[in-house]
Amino acid sequence: MEKKVLMKGNEAIAEAAIRAGCRHYFGYPITPQTEIAAYMAKRMPKIGGTFLQAESEIAAINMVYGVASAGLRVMTSSSSPGVSLKGEGLSYLAGADLPALVVNVQRGGPGLGGIQPSQSDYFQATRGAGHGDFRMIVLAPASVQEMAELTVKAFDLADKYRMTSMLLADGTMGQMMEPVALDDLKITPMPEKPWATTGTKMERKRNIINSLSLVPEELEQFNFARYEKYAKIEREEARAEEYRMEDAEICVAAFGIASRVSRNAVDAAREMGIKVGLIRPITLWPYPVEAFKRSLSTVKKYVSVELNMGQMIEDVRLATECRRPVTLCNRAGGMIPTPEQVLEAIKAAANGGEN
Amino acid sequence: MKTKRITLFVGHYGSGKTNIAVNYALALAKERPPVAVADLDIVNPYFRSKDSLADLEAAGVRLIASPYAGGNLDLPALPQEMYAVTDDKTLTAVLDVGGDDRGALALGRLTPAILEENDFECLAVVNRYRPLTGTPAETLEVLREIEGAGGVPITGIVNNSNLGRETTPADVLASVEYAEEVSRLSGLPVKMTTAERGVYASLTGKIPDLFPLDLQKKIG
Incomplete structure (x- = not known):
């Protein structure tokens, strides 16, 4: 019998991070992600790791910067308002080309908002987590098992490309409990990091980690190089799950918890004879453009299902080059669309409803 | 089991205390009225006995x-x-205590009166399929921390080993040995083993003190 444990999404992230070799966690409590910190607080001392509750989210992200500079796997986690506080640090991590994992278990906003689930930090994660030209790899799990798998994947990608990976979950994903097969996780060893500040032992030139660059000609070159790397990631790392898309004339686009609701609605609509499928982006950046381009051969209309006022819908339009109508089916402020609501949106699209 | 006036459910975070407290109170409603459930959870804002208010x-x-x-x-x-x-000594009380030692801390104000009256059962809910209480030794460590924080000695074990909706009768059966080992290590009796209604029927007669659970849904 395969060995499974019953875990909360937040706990699965923490345990998977430990198994991926992360021994340094810095954070500050905020609902609905506090179980990550609580789990780390219990486990890290037992395995020779560091758990530190920082004085603020800003302090935590800068501690991440420090450990990442030393070439070790490191993470922090927070929820929406806390991630906003980390914005400056995220930009510095990008400017210094440092690998790290940042988890955002989103809640309703803007402002202090509420504690119920949301996907309204999509823009922040995929476009503007901080100042300057930079990207983060953004992964969107849709089950507790995937919370664990994508945490491992996030560390791998961060190290591979020397940049920040963000796991973008929501309050439901963080709080829900599902069986997880942790032993199935594919752990790859951390790559060599010759750039890390590990001490020269007087045997090599010193390594410097820095994001300050006062010569504009040089800073421009750094940006060009970084965007060449981003272009490679866009070509090679985009991932999506396609569900019942073979002959789909309607395509639902949804990630995370919205995709689970949508899947039920797709099944219900299929039973009514509507040719509908689901594209579930697993990477939000890079966005799985190819999956959408392929879908254009059969799909006539798209429905973007989101727990926000319509953010990913922009990427659906970009990926399909605005060649088809895209409608929005959404709830906001901590509310979750029901399968019935999504089904109605699918039916409206099938009946040639408003665009 | 002979019912004490106060039954406390304590245990590891996410072990199933709230669900059991609600089911247990519903079972007591006919047997020993008037019954009250007290939600003393100061840890988890989401899954609460209030979800079962209706x-x-x-x-x-x-x-x-x-x-x-x-x-x-x-x-x-x-x-x-x-x-x-x-x-109110006429009340049959079920206490839904928050998870871990942090949750048990909330008992502090009530502990002296509970101990003085000495008509209580303090049941520790355990689930071998939870990651931090996967072994009897780890489970015992958590129970000791809870006792230390709450001040009420644990008097029995509730074996609530489950994998959520995927739980099979075999999963429950496979947990019996674990619960007995927790019992042996702690010197506390296993007061009951729970089984969600879907698997309860196929387990009756195979496990002593089997208690059926109806899953309380999260509302709102």
Whole structure:
């Protein structure tokens, strides 16, 4: 019998991070992600790791910067308002080309908002987590098992490309409990990091980690190089799950918890004879453009299902080059669309409803 | 089991305390009225006995909960009516305590009165399929921390080993040995083993003191 444990999404992230070799966690409590910190607080001392509750989210992200500079796997986690506080640090991590994992278990906003689930930090994660030209790899799990798998994947990608990976979950994903097969996780060893500040032992030139660059000609070159790397990631790392898309004339686009609701609605609509499928982006950046381009051969209309006022819908339009109508089916402020609501949106699209 | 006036459910975070407390109170409603459930959870703002308010009210069970429980205010507040648990000796009380030692801390105000009256059962809910209580030794460590924080000695074990909706009868059967080992290490009896209604029928007669659970749904 395969060995499974019953875990909360937040706990699965923490345990998977430990198994991926992360021994340094810095954070500050905020609902609905506090179980990550609580789990780390219990486990890290037992395995020779560091758990530190920082004085603020800003302090935590800068501690991440420090450990990442030393070439070790490191993470922090927070929820929406806390991630906003980390914005400056995220930009510095990008400017210094440092690998790290940042988890955002989103809640309703803007402002202090509420504690119920949301996907309204999509823009922040995929476009503007901080100042300057930079990207983060953004992964969107849709089950507790995937919370664990994508945490491992996030560390791998961060190290591979020397940049920040963000796991973008929501309050439901963080709080829900599902069986997880942790032993199935594919752990790859951390790559060599010759750039890390590990001490020269007087045997090599010193390594410097820095994001300050006062010569504009040089800073421009750094940006060009970084965007060449981003272009490679866009070509090679985009991932999506396609569900019942073979002959789909309607395509639902949804990630995370919205995709689970949508899947039920797709099944219900299929039973009514509507040719509908689901594209579930697993990477939000890079966005799985190819999956959408392929879908254009059969799909006539798209429905973007989101727990926000319509953010990913922009990427659906970009990926399909605005060649088809895209409608929005959404709830906001901590509310979750029901399968019935999504089904109605699918039916409206099938009946040639408003665009 | 012979019912004490106060039954406390303590245990590891996410072990199933709230669900069991609600089911247990509903079972007691006929047997030993009047029954009240007191929600003393100051740890988790999401999964609360208040989610089962309609079922409890229908069965005539009084819910003692903070006005903020189950709301969107992440406020670790205790209900002002909680003293009814120790003051009103006619009440059969079920206490839904928050997870881990942090949750058990909330018992502090009630502990002296509970110990003085000495008509209580303090049941530790355990689930071998939870990652931090996967072995009997780890489980015992958590139970000791809870006792230390709450001050009420644990008097029995509730084996609530499950994998959520995927739980099979074999999963429950495979947990019996674990529960017995926790019992042996702690010197505490296994008071009951729970089984969700879907697998309960196929387990009756195979496990002693089997207690059926109806899954309380999260509302709102």
